[in-house]
Amino acid sequence: MIIQCPSCSARYRIDASKISREVARVKCPKCQTGFEVSLRARQSADQASGTHGSCRRRSKVVVVDDARFFREVVLDILQPLDIEIFKAGDGAEALEVIRREVPDLVILDLKLPKMDGYQLIRAIRSDPVIKNTRLLAMSSVFRGEEEVRKVTLAGADDFLNKSFRPEHLLQRVNRLLDS
DSSP states (O other): OEEEOTTTOOEEEOOGGGOOSSEEEEEOTTTOOEEEEEOHHHHHHHHHHTTTTOOSOOEEEEEEOSOHHHHHHHHHHHTTSSEEEEEESSHHHHHHHHHHHOOSEEEEESSOSSSOHHHHHHHHHHOTTTTTOEEEEEESSOOOHHHHHHHHHHTOSEEEETTOOHHHHHHHHHHHHHO
16 A cells, blocks of 8 residues: 655555554654554445455456556555556557457556557557557646647546546546446
8 A cells, every 4th residue: 555644745655454453653754754544445445346246357457657666556556456457667568468458447657668658549549459448548747638638639538647646546447447
């Protein structure tokens, strides 16, 4: 689970499975601020994802980002969901994984090496086998509504700025997988 210090905004990974309480007290190693972390969000995500006895096929999600740390952050946020997750570090690798796995959703950065996010979106939309895959584009360089319009015109189903809150990513993923 990724947590963020409310004082200095530093982000850290903790293993919530080793904590038996609903609320944990944490001290930020960077600024020494003490704060509480609610672990109930993890339980809510389990309930919202239907992990309690569903017999349907697990959804497949591909996470595409050249920054390994950011991929790991996204994977950690999505961990409570009952989904199969695949990773790719560039656009060309992503297209191979997407064609092989035929996922339900692709979460992709727009700035990728070898093939940028816009090219990847167009390649997916032009391939008859994978053209119906849901696409959630992300960028750390958000330029407002014009960026959203450009991404939507390219073929993405949704856009999320990379400075998102974990619950916003979970909401978008659940909505895209349910549609």
